[in-house]
Amino acid sequence: MQLRKLLLLICLLFHNNLYAELTIRITQGVGKQTPVAIVPFGLGDDMSELGVDIADIISNDLKRSGRFSLTPIENMLQKPTTGAGIDFDDWSILGIEAVVVGRIIKMKEGSFNIQFQLFDIFKGEQIVGYRMPANEKTLRRSAHRIADMIYKELTGIRGVFDTKVAYVKTNVSLNETKYSLIVADSDGENEQIVVTSNDPIMSPAWSPDSRQIAYVSFEGDASSIFLQTLRTGNRRKISDRPGINGSPAFSPDGRKLVLTLGGVDGNLDIYILDVATRSLKRMTYNRSIDTEATWSPNGNEIYFTSDRGGAPQIYKIALNSDKAERVTFQGNYNARPRLSPDGKKLALVHLYRGDYRIAIYDIAKKDLLVLSSGMQDESPSFAPNSDTLIYATKMRGNGVLETVTADGLVRQRVASKLGDIREPVWSPFLKL
């Protein structure tokens, strides 16, 4: 233990030259997938290549959602780049329901204008069309934003392609384990290391403005909670009381953190920490394990795990109350609740016939739906549109990520080539 002295590398979240290591494959799809075609975008006359294939990124985003089937480029009978060039018969004969065409025009060196149009092939008319400025650094993000707009038009649900996911990765070698906190685009590209340590890192949580991540670090052989600003890499310790400092989660206004403190006697209870004033308010006084708290979207309630009844179940407590109320009653193990951003559902870890699975608990209907199929699935996190969750599962002993739609119909794996991945947390919607 003495030899495991802290070796901490802080990497700024700033153009790290890291290669993406995540690839995604769909493991379970819906019956009905809308056939769409994303025609390769045209480039201005003075442009040879862009380095980023906008149409390919959009296609992969839509394909990953499991709700669309994408027409292969080689099957396209024409490759128009503007709406005027579309021959609707050429597409309807292939059974395509919607087509996206677009062009990229260079404004000046490194500065572009991306225009795209989405067409309804049956009606023969434009559904939506936009022109957006971009530079070399924002091209990939612009493609995700276009995919979000297309997704919204075709499904009625706000897309989450232009979002990020944070997760913890470990690399185990002969005599040491490296723990890294990583942030990547929602498609797994653009992996960037937030912090690396020889001591465990766990429980990352996004601030509501997506600018900061709170997490637990065991550097110095004690747990403490850090707040790190992604853009600058600046990190500060905000809780290092004796015993356990764990399970941070931001309030919806970003001013407070709910967290778990254990104290010298190791009695885990829920506290609320005011980030600016550092004042602390104790929420639970139970002798059992109370932990894994999360805020309701209106900020008035906290949901948490407690084994005060003998086994872990989900409880909730109003901020102005000292009385917790039990929420879940299905089975012997329900833990790590996370509320959907619309406040209607809880994602949690549920023990189902001996396996730890991801389940969704409908708060109004009081019913529980098991969504995953692994043996040790954990750490569910809702996408900001409440429609999809990401969680960690095991594949051949290594942690990998999967996403599943909240209705359980579309499940897909986000697999990493290297390392053991866990504790994914989906970011809020990003500011433009």
Add this chain to the structure above:
Amino acid sequence: MERVKFGLIGFLVLVLAGCATPGSMSSNSDSGSSMDGSVVDDAAATYEMGMDGSNNLEAMSDDSMSQDLETIIYFDFDRSELRAEYDTLISSHASNMNANTLLTVRLEGHADERGSREYNIGLGERRAQAVRRMLLLNGVAPAQITTVSFGEERPNSYGSDESSYTQNRRVELVIN
């Protein structure tokens, strides 16, 4: 020198065992853990050596003694109660710490990988606290003890099977 140390420790363990609950030494036979058995084996094997040896007892520091005692305590699935077989070991550690109040111990609690991570931090802490309470009962000063729970974050064994789980449900005593 190494044999000498073992001899003395073995002797101490036996003496202390005599003071502790009768029968606690034999309660390990039904356990699946490999570590608890070895304490007794060492003690039995080295008892005679200790008696036979004409060794220089002053050469043994408290430090080296505490390092030679077993420092990992294992737990049953979903339990934080100490098995009776560890009474002797813990009272031996307590004696060392009482004899040298400059010694401190960090109790590192661990859980197996099943279930959610922060809840497992709680389970690991419960185990560390069980050892802490036993040390306090044996007279160790609260200031000599700190606890930390690593939950499932720092496993001894990386497998996803019962034998790995058994090795991972533990408290490690780190003595400084």
